Amino acid sequence: MTGRDDWWYDEAAGPLVRPYAMVRGRTRPNAPDLHLVTQVRASSFASDQTSLTVEHREIMALCARPLSVAEVAAYLDVPLVVVKVLLSDLIERGDVLVQTSTPKIPDRDLLQAVLDGVRGI
């Protein structure tokens, strides 16, 4: 990174350096529509993982069960934007499956299911 791209490398950046090194400075995920609650899951036909970074493999292990983007970020302890970039890599490879719909307001049946579920906790 050179010139205007390295403006954030100041004292305040601190722990940001490592997460951004993970994604080689990328801050724009290729896969759009990764929202906080978007569900992601490792494909059961994942490709050879030897070329993946440690962080990518951690995500694959986490996503053995469906998780939200926010949960993956929290468990990996990296900022959301970083996890979105890492997830985009895996989605492009076909190793991670993703919910394609953007969040929309739940319909009556879904609300009823949520109501029943919350009453049951």
Place this chain on the structure above:
Amino acid sequence: MVFVGSDGQLTVPTAVKIVIAGGFGTGKTTMVASVSEIPPLRTEELLTEAGVHVDDLAGIEGKDTTTVALDFGRITINTKVVLYLFGTPGQNRFWFMWDELATGAIGAVVLVDTRRLDSSFPSIDFFEHRGIPFIVAVNCFDGSQMYTVDEVRHALDLDEQIPVMLCDARDRASSKAVLVGLIQHSMNRLAAV
């Protein structure tokens, strides 16, 4: 739910969310913790010059980036549905995060501390202006003066249709009742359309 990828048989739950809003220190994370099936998780979004309108950077002088912490919890409703509860960032300068939080949400709980009623005004304004269903839950802290629901409604100048509940955010049953109240309110709103 439709998923891309070759193995379409894999099912992934539908995710829904509820926003827990309110001023700083009103007990948002406490409420999330009292009903979540996991200890509240924290994730951080990075605020950069590119990510937000310039006006929103007021108050972050001398710093090009800052992080916004989001606390959230999870309730697995059944094998097909999972509910996430997001506490809003306390500082008003993070309004841009609220839009993502509110998009597609079932609705919002605005937690109110009667000792600092004014701290809930921005939250109420936000959800009113965007037409997002919300209820007001008065968090009855130990030793804080008790007001009636009507007094709170009057003090907040709330519409009659907005439910107001008294609660103890530390108490699971109480927080659960607030969530039930919100979901019912959202269903009523849906039925009225």
